[in-house]
Amino acid sequence: MHTLYLVSTPIGNRADISIRALETLWNVDVILCEDTRTTQELLNTYKSRFDRPYPKLLSYNDHNRDRRIPAVLDLLIKGQDVALVSDQGTPILSDPGYGLTKEIYKLNDPKIVVEVIPGANALLPALQLSGFPPDRFFFAGFLPKSDKRRREMIANFPSTTVIIYESPRRIRELLEQTCDVLGPEKKVAICRELTKKHQEALRGSVDDLLGIDLKERVKGEVVVVIDNNPQKG
Secondary structure (H helix, E strand, O other), rough: OOOOOOEEEOOHHHHHOOOHHHHHHHHHHEEOOOOOHHHHHHHHHHHOOOOOOOOOOEEEEOHHHHHEEEEEEEEHHHOOEEEEOOEEOOOOOOHHHHHHHHHHHHHHHOOOEEEEEEOOOOHHHHHHHHOOOOOOOEEEEEEOOOOHHHHHHHHHOOOOOEEEEEHHHHHHHHHHHEEEEEEEOOOEEEEOOOOOOOOOEEEEEEEHHHOOOOHHOOOOOOOOOEEEOOOOO
């Protein structure tokens, strides 16, 4: 049996990687990385735990995935085990890993399997910190960059808790669009520095948060959570 392992890595605090994830990364033949330098830094943190070097690192990202997928399939067919990691968090969620898994399933080869090594992600900690109803939620990922398409998507959000990945450079734009489409009283949480020392959730109405100097307060990747649940009474 030859395996593609989808291995979750820390989103900020390197101590959040699991023992199972480390053992998997040291036992495969090849590790696919969004950025080999980022993965190398993580592996160097833990290399003293093992009596052998970590495997070969290959880049796999939005820029090279189309030409990399056939090569990875060939590795699996020839009997090698491969791990896929994101720079941070869980592979497949808002990263190019889906294309690879889709092609593996299309092979329909019983000797090649996909296995998940779970761990850190930004989605669930933000949901926990938001204080909004967690029983049902909609993960919107990264919204389109076009103003028109973003507004259309916001207008069509389901009536539940909504989770968005966003660049700090577009936070104010997102809040302004949310204000225009869903109203200034809509409750929002901007979650930053997740799992790190200065982890924080800025909570309030859209109008409240637009009154904050967001450029100064919000740095690094953030997760925005919107309480789009029906309001009672």
